Amino acid sequence: MSNADPAPRTTVQAPRVAHVDPAIGIGEPAPRLSFRVTDAPAGWRQVGYEVEVTGPDRAAHRSGRLDSADCVLVPWSAPPLRPRERCEVRVRVWGADADEPTPFSDPTTVEAGLDADDWQAEFVSGDWAVDPTVEQPPPLLRHEFDVTGEVTRARVYATALGVYELELNGARVGDQILAPGWTSYHHRLRYQTYDVTGLLRPGRNAVGGWLAEGWYAGRLGFHGGHRTVYGSRIGLLAQLEIEYADGRRQLVATDGSWRAATGPLTASGLLDGEHHDARREPTGWSSPGFAADGWTPVRVLPRPASALVAPTGPPVRCVQDVPVAEVVDATGGRIILDFGQNLVGRLRITVTGPAGQTVRLRHAEVLQDGELFVRALRGAKATDSYTLRGGGVETWEPRFTFHGFRYAEVTGWPGEFDPAAVVARVHHTDMVRTGTFECSDPLVNRLHDNVVWSMRGNFLDIPTDCPQRDERLGWTGDIQVFAPTAAFLYDCAGMLSSWLVDLAAEQLPDGTVPYFVPRIPAPRWEPPQPTAVWGDAAVLTPWTLYERYGDRDVLARQYASAKAFVDLVDQRAGADHLWDSGYQLGDWLDPTAPPDDPEDAKADRYLVATAYFARSTGVLARMAEVLGRHADAQRYAALAAAVTEAFQRRYVLPSGLLDNDAQTSYALALRFGLVPAGGPRRAAARRLAELVEEAGWRIATGFAGTPAICDALADNGEVETAYRLLLSTDCPSWLYPVTTGATTIWERWDSLLPDGTVNPGQMTSFNHYALGAVADWLHRTVAGLAPAEPGYRRLLVRPRPGGGLRHARAALLTPYGPAAVGWRLADGELAVEVTVPAGATARVELPGAAPTEVGSGAHRFTVPWSEAA
Secondary structure (H helix, E strand, O other): OOOOOOOOOOEEOOOEEOOEOOEEEEOOOOOOEEOOEEOOOOOOOEEEEEEEEEEOOEEEEEOOOEOOOOOOOEOOOOOOOOOOOEEEEEEEEEEOOOOOOOOOOOOEEEEEOOOHHHOOOOOEEEOOOOOOOOOOOOEEEEEEEEEOOOEEEEEEEEEEEOEEEEEEOOEEEOOOEOEOOOOOOOOEEEOEEEEOHHHOOOEEEEEEEEEEOHHHHOOEOOOOOEOOOOOOOOEEEEEEEEEEOOOOEEEEEOOOOOEEEEOOEEEEEOOOEEEEEHHHOOOOOOOOOOOOOOOEEEEEOOOOOOEEEOOOOOOEEEEEEEEOOEEEEOOOOEEEEEEEEEEEEEEEEEEEOOOOOEEEEEEEOOEEOOEEOOHHHOOOOOEEEEEOOOOOEEEEOOOOOOEEEEEEEEEOOOOOOOHHHEEEEEEEEOOOEOEEEEEOOHHHHHHHHHHHHHHHHHEEOEEOOOOOOOOOOOEHHHHHHHHHHHHHHEOOHHHHHHHHHHHHHHOOOOOOOOOEOOOOOOOOOOOOOOOOOOOOHHHHHHHHHHHHHOOHHHHHHHHHHHHHHHHHHHHHHHHHOOOOOOOOOOOOOOOOOOOOOOOOOOOOHHHHHHHHHHHHHHHHHHHHHHOOOHHHHHHHHHHHHHHHHHHHHHHEOOOOOEOOOOHHHHHHHHHOOOOOOOHHHHHHHHHHHHHHHHOOOOOOOOOOOHHHHHHHHHOOOOHHHHHHHHHOOOOOOOHHHHHOOOOOOOOOOOOEOOOOOEOOOOOOOOOOOHHHHHHHHHHHHHHOEEEOOHHHOEEEEOOOOOOOOOEEEEEEEEOOEEEEEEEEEEOOEEEEEEEEOOOOEEEEOOOOOOOEEEOOEEEEEEEEOOOOO
């Protein structure tokens, strides 16, 4: 009789609802479901599934067995959810060799939000004069009401023209930061749903709201910025719905009966910081029984035309606390703190001192000559202050601002300073971390860490360019080049899908894509013009989300936007199919560009534009094919071929060399398949390798060429050149910043010059993710983990060791489950370990070996390896 443990039984995890977790207050009446299988035997394949939906207000619904291998974003099979309806969803599956299904999964709760007609609340604000040219005082709002029975469920649906926080009976509602976030407010405004059942009490209750200008009315943008981009008066919209055990329903909503007063926030802006006078905060103002003497009736505001929509991704939250790493200086009445990591968020202080004492906090990314270097902040003051109430220990953190910083200067600290009294709190969209990478080179590992930290700092509700200076905008070109890396590192599908909706909404009628989304007034950048790399975000970013998450719906939703941009470029290019006129940013921030002219690149800007025209047109054809738009697919495939031919005619010599001898020109031409195969392509790759060698193995690409250059080399026989480029530590290079102690990716290759001074350009950020797009190559090529089919339903395992690395590994939580590829060189062998999730397969391509297909499970391969390979 065997004492071996029985084989684990195949199980299904609780399903996920669309890209939202937890699924409360969702906006889709028929949300798509995804589910992962665990403990499945090697080679397991799904052949069917069944969905069960139950709820207190509906009969249990079972889909019956659906013969399908799909488990990612499958259609809702039950009757649509009604507003506010709450259900539980379970799933079970059938494997190929099993007569019986798995047990049903644990349930996932899904609850619908409100329809447009369900809103009875009104936007309310303080009823006092507002000068739109200066920052308005953030108001407090409050209201009292009675709870008259046993509460079974209570929800608050809320949003703001501005940013807000709610309190109920003195307790914070939720943990979201800077809600409702930044959307194109002219078109849509997100609302949030909160479960407040546990915060209500029998009898008298009170609800209160904090308000600030945020993105809606506060100062945005550079060159002095613009105020009141969306409106001059901020307001709160809140609707509390209470359900009682006896079936009664009660509505408590913002209306003219609420009261308002100015509070302890004397100023609060995203760029300049927040100032809080604790002496002005009325004790107990959000609790019942507060004597609201001096509080005035609110002003009811007109309802904006924008649609109220539920979020499709996670909110911004505090995700980590970072302690002080070093007290750099504590002389002259100031304390300079180093947190050891360039990050995004704000400080929390714990302080004791006399009433009226003010502690000021200034923030910066770098020090120069022992002082905070604030020139790079341009017009952003990035300064917070707290005036003590007095009488005991006080803990404070700003509510409605954020900063990009590694260093902070503290002045006005009462008494002896303890570094433990200040903590940096990291804030970003609370995405699930999905991908990791490590290798035998510690500098490359730190480079990858820097990429992760730059993504964290710039994925704060929208994908921004930088988090510190007077900008912080959703630049389309930056995310277009970085999206493949982002989609590996974090589950950003919901966040980026939401942002793409705004991109389409902000697109001009002729198809022009703004330089940044949401669009705001900005000197030089208004009105936007059709521009390659940036405008291509309309096509290439949805395609990236489809490739990485298997989300066909994002293609359907964005197709008209993508088509409009390609059609516009086609019109601009004309009969010769060359996009060789109009304004172009080209290879932005080529390292040879002068500090005051980031457009002055070696690559021909019109070569860059035409290359991207070919790329986006070809991708649009593939989008059309996926969506069943076969006539469009044929049309755009033919157009892509014509643009490719035009590119070759204009830029490619018969030898394969280009008439524009720049790293980026060759990188794009090779990566986008624009050089004829065979001898010409080999010659182009050899010339690109020569250009890298002539540059001393240093990078010579900007935003356009950087994501393409390593692939262009490695895919065309120049793997070792790609590694020498990656591993260079001379300026400019990816590893040069690492050798200087950088903890995030810089905007410029030389944001910090070799002599230790900051680049003299007025546009110098130390936290910009665009040049970190190389991490996608680390994942796909160095480690060897890439998608061969959308959503990683089929993996491409193709590691390419080189550069003296001895091992590398990438792991990814795919939509199907955990996948990983790790390799190690030892004793003349390349040993590769592969993990394929249940329901997926992999194509394994190893050096010197025939490709092989494997199913789910753990696999190990070895092939001979020579260092000369």
